[in-house]
Every structure is written in structure tokens, then in C-alpha cells.
Amino acid sequence: MRKYIGLVFLLGLILCITAACSSRESESAITLDDIVTKFREAGLEVEAPTESISEEHGFTNLGFKDVRHILVPALGEGEGGYLFLFEDKTDLEKLKDFYEEPGKSTLMPNSHAYAQDNILLQMSDQMSQTEFDRYVEVIKDL
Known part of the structure; x- marks a missing residue:
């Protein structure tokens, strides 16, 4: 069970980082x-x-x-x-x-x-x- 929680947390972290990078790219693309x-x-x-x-x-x-x-x-x-x-x-x-x-x-x-x-x-x-x-x-x- 702990493995799954850790995996979900890691996946969430990766998605947040990816979203942050995408928003920076769109800001600079103005x-x-x-x-x-x-x-x-x-x-x-x-x-x-x-x-x-x-x-x-x-x-x-x-x-x-x-x-x-x-x-x-x-x-x-x-x-x-x-x-x-x-x-x-x-x-x-x-x-x-x-x-x-x-x-x-x-x-x-x-x-x-x-x-x-x-x-x-x-x-x-x-x-x-x-x-x-x-x-x-x-x-x-x-």
C-alpha cells in the first residue's frame, strides 16, 4: 500500500512540475x-x-x-x-x-x-x- 501512495505522490509531483513548465512556456510565447x-x-x-x-x-x-x-x-x-x-x-x-x-x-x-x-x-x-x-x-x- 505504501508503494502505491508513494507512486501516486510521485506522479502528482511530476504532473505539477510539467504544468508549471508549460505555463512558463506559454507566458514567454506572448x-x-x-x-x-x-x-x-x-x-x-x-x-x-x-x-x-x-x-x-x-x-x-x-x-x-x-x-x-x-x-x-x-x-x-x-x-x-x-x-x-x-x-x-x-x-x-x-x-x-x-x-x-x-x-x-x-x-x-x-x-x-x-x-x-x-x-x-x-x-x-x-x-x-x-x-x-x-x-x-x-x-x-x-
Whole structure:
């Protein structure tokens, strides 16, 4: 009888570990399009997400795996930000630092930036902190 109890316990433990690993894999499998969809579901303004970044920004070799340029028309024509997906945390932190340090760039002065796991959200300084926080909350809930 003890053998069976031990076997059932071991089997249960293996199933729990397998389930935990599966959930981690699904969490890391989130795409930028999934995040854009979540933004929309939360009632946030996101238009014309494109898979490109302006060459004038010089970000073509910064190590991100994927990018979406998102427009927020309420901020003005052409205003919005970027959503990045990285494989390397170091590359993510470099770009986040770039966006957060005022005066470091004439392209994106004082912009909002938030990083979680392998995701970086950057929005124009035309957006209020309160509105930016609404986008951040969506990412936090992923």
C-alpha cells in the first residue's frame, strides 16, 4: 500500500512540475500582436501597428526580436510609440535607458518607457503619465 501512495505522490509531483513548465512556456510565447489586442480590449487607443521602425532612429541593430510602431491619434498626427520584444535583457535595458534619459537623444526626449520580462513599451512624451500607466497595467496583467 505504501508503494502505491508513494507512486501516486510521485506522479502528482511530476504532473505539477510539467504544468508549471508549460505555463512558463506559454507566458514567454506572448507576441506583440497579442499585447496590441490586449490594449484594444482594455479600451486603449492603438492604431496601425506596423512591423517596422524608422531607419532615422538608428535602432536597426539593437537586438530586438520584434517591434511594433503603434499610433495613438489622440496625441497628434504620427504620435504614439513602440512596442519591442527582446531575447536579451541587456539589449532591452540599453534601449530603455536610451528612452528614459532626457537629453540623451534629440529624437525621443523625455519619453515614457516601461520594461517587463522581455517586453519594452515606449510612448511619446505627448502622452500623460496617467494614460501611459493604463498601457503599463495591461502589460503587468499579462
